[in-house]
Amino acid sequence: MVVAQLGVAVLVSHGGSNFRALHEASLVPGAGFAVSFAVSNNSGSQALAYARERGIPSRHLSSRTHGSVDELDAVLLGELTDRGVGLVVTAGYMKKVGPRTLAAYEGRIINVHPSLLPRHGGQGMYGMAVHEAVLASGDQVTGPSVHHVTAEYDTGPVIARQEVPVLPDDTAESLAARVLAAEHRLLPEVVARIARGD
Numbered sequence: 001m002v003v004a005q006l007g008v009a010v011l012v013s014h015g016g017s018n019f020r021a022l023h024e025a026s027l028v029p030g031a032g033f034a035v036s037f038a039v040s041n042n043s044g045s046q047a048l049a050y051a052r053e054r055g056i057p058s059r060h061l062s063s064r065t066h067g068s069v070d071e072l073d074a075v076l077l078g079e080l081t082d083r084g085v086g087l088v089v090t091a092g093y094m095k096k097v098g099p100r101t102l103a104a105y106e107g108r109i110i111n112v113h114p115s116l117l118p119r120h121g122g123q124g125m126y127g128m129a130v131h132e133a134v135l136a137s138g139d140q141v142t143g144p145s146v147h148h149v150t151a152e153y154d155t156g157p158v159i160a161r162q163e164v165p166v167l168p169d170d171t172a173e174s175l176a177a178r179v180l181a182a183e184h185r186l187l188p189e190v191v192a193r194i195a196r197g198d
């Protein structure tokens with residue numbers, strides 16, 4: 001019996017290590033999902049290069065390809081629906097997902113954020129800024145969160161979190177590396193659970 005696989009689209013801006021981790025997890029027999037489409041707002045992103053190398057359909061969609069965020073939103077939604085995407089994952093995607101896509105994929109767009117939401121989220125909270133904020137706050141624990149994507153940055157219901165320690169000699173870079181390694185475990189676990197219907 002052929003079991004339908006969940007088609008997953010990943011939106012990425014830069015390195016794409018979470019995208020790679022998700023793709024690798026999808027190749028495990030019985031994963032239940034396939035990374036079927038990649039979108040980046042950065043034509044030079046390593047994520048798009050990886051997608052091309054692995055034969056994953058991909059597209060550069062940004063303010064350079066489309067004049068308005070509204071048009072970008074409509075084009076992205078068209079691509080997702082034409083490809084039968086069942087779940088959208090933003091992973092290191094630095095732009096806001098627009099209202100059309102949010103409405104059509106309500107409950108089916110998730111994001112990985114590098115802190116224990118609701119702490120250290122929101123506008124401006126991306127990349128190293130998040131880890132710098134954690135260190136500045138004196139938090140003894142941090143870690144990634146996977147949450148539903150809603151209109152405002154990082155305010156959607158949290159699906160899962162993974163705590164990692166903040167060590168006394170941590171720098172933002174050492175903390176980022178520890179959190180990123182936890183993301184590479186957490187995000188594929190959450191997507192596999194969604195694919196199973198858990």
Ligand SMILES: Nc1nc2c(c(=O)[nH]1)N[C@@H](CN(C=O)c1ccc(C(=O)N[C@@H](CCC(=O)O)C(=O)O)cc1)CN2
Nearest residue numbers: 090093094095096097113123124126150151152153154
């Ligand atoms: N509608 C939504 N879109 C996105 C969400 C979300 O929760 N709702 N999450 C982000 C990912 N993210 C944190 O996990 C995030 C990304 C970027 C920013 C941010 O402040 N961006 C800057 C622009 C940065 C740039 O252009 O490089 C900004 O908007 O001023 C905050 C949080 C993915 N999309």
Ligand SMILES: NCC(=O)N[C@@H]1O[C@H](COP(=O)([O-])[O-])[C@@H](O)[C@H]1O
Nearest residue numbers: 015016017018092113114125126127
């Ligand atoms: N608020 C958004 C944000 O900061 N996202 C973070 O960007 C990094 C992307 O790495 P990757 O491109 O190697 O997956 C990840 O740490 C992700 O949590």
